[in-house]
Amino acid sequence: MRFKIILLVILCISISSCKKAxxxxxxxxxxxxxxxxxxxxxxxxxxxxLELKSNGTLKVKVFPDGQLGSERETLELLQIGSVAATKVSAATLSNFVPEYNVLGIPYLFRNKEHQFSVLEGKVGKTILEKGSKFWLRGLCYYDAGSRSFYTSKKAIRTPEDLKGLKIRVQNNQMAINMVNSMGGAATPLAYGELYAAIQQGVVDGAENNPPSFVSSNHYEISKYYTLDQHSSVPDVLLIGTKFWNKLSEQEKVWVQAAADESAQAQKVFWRESVEASMKIVKDWGVEVIIPEKSLFAEESKNVVIEFVKKFPEMADIVNQIKK
Structure with missing residues (x-):
């Protein structure tokens, strides 16, 4: 049924596009x-x-809430040209464009300033461009904060506390290796199934940023939130090359400029949302734990070592970020 709905939406998009061409x-x-x-x-x-810069000659129709499918499904729609653009996590994107794996390395960024000096500088732009050969052109990065552990029954104060716990992670090898390296049992699971999985004890917890922890209502069934901030995986705004190549040079300039402006505005929205989300979490009665992050960073060191061994071509990117 869901597949039929997606096809119907795509058909409507195609018809509408022809009429407005x-x-x-x-x-x-x-x-x-x-x-x-x-x-x-x-x-x-x-x-x-974009609509302002183009004087209305370029319009954007947004389909939120997974109306066009999961992140992976939407990326595939971009590749075949059925949809023009999307926003996905760099973790999901790494399954299509290998270079995005680097951005999921635990404790890669020292702080927020370091992260965005990388993302908005030469390294970040180079990674955005790497997707073009897979028909997925990166436009900009959006702040998705730092991911931290939350659990339903047992508090995590040190990596030792993760032992024996099933922790839901994204279907991404870096995330799986990270949780396993810290002693937990990484359990890839669809995000939409996670509330019930925690509630029923299928998993003991998960990891995510504060706005997502709240918007998913996972705070309602999680007693503990441990702000270990193990990874800072950004979101990425992408445009399919099949659509991009149909634009004039001026239109491409407008699209990129609009993306860059939106990225700066989104940082403010993110900061405000984190503050509001943490207030909701505390008011609900969730215990917020501030652990010694260096303990978690130490346990996850081997993840970086093994990653560079497996993908030696990524070593230069990692070294550039560290510098």
Missing amino acids: SETKVLYLGHTLPQTHPVHKGIIEFKKA
Whole structure:
């Protein structure tokens, strides 16, 4: 049934595109987040900026809440040209473009300033461009904060506390290796199934940033939130090359400029959302734990070593980031 709905939406998009072809170019953008999420708000800023810069000749139609499918499904729609753009986690994107794996390395970034000096500098732009050969051109990065552990029955204060716990992770090898290296049992699971999985004890916990912890309502069934901030995987705004190549040079300039402006606005939305989310978490009665992060970083060192061994071509990117 879901597949039929996606096909119907794509058909409507195609028909609408044909009707408007002589007037405007419509950029259809699908993503999985709710409309209250700070990343969605950043996408709306992209829409506003692009329509303003192009004087309405380029329009953006946004499909939030997973209307066009999962992140992986939406990426595949970009590749075949059925949808123009999307926003996905760099973790999901790493399954299509290997270089994005680097951004999931635990404790890679020293702080927020270091992270965005990398992402908005030469290294970050190079990684965005790497996706073009897979029909997925990166436009900009959105702040997705730092991921931390939350659990339903047992508090995590040190890596030792992770032993024996089943922790849901994204279906990404870096995340799986990281949790396993710290002593937990990494359990890839669809995000939409996670609330019930925690509630029923299928998994003991998960890991995510504060806005997602709240927007998913996982705080309702989790007693502990440990701010170990083990990874800072950004979100990425992408455009399919099949759509990009149909744009004029001026239109490409407008699209990139609108993306860059939206990225700066989204940082503010993110900061405000983290503050609001943490207040909700504390008011609900979740115990917020501030652990010694160096203990977790030490346990995950081998993840980086093994990654560079497996992908020696990535070593230069890692070294550039560290410098």
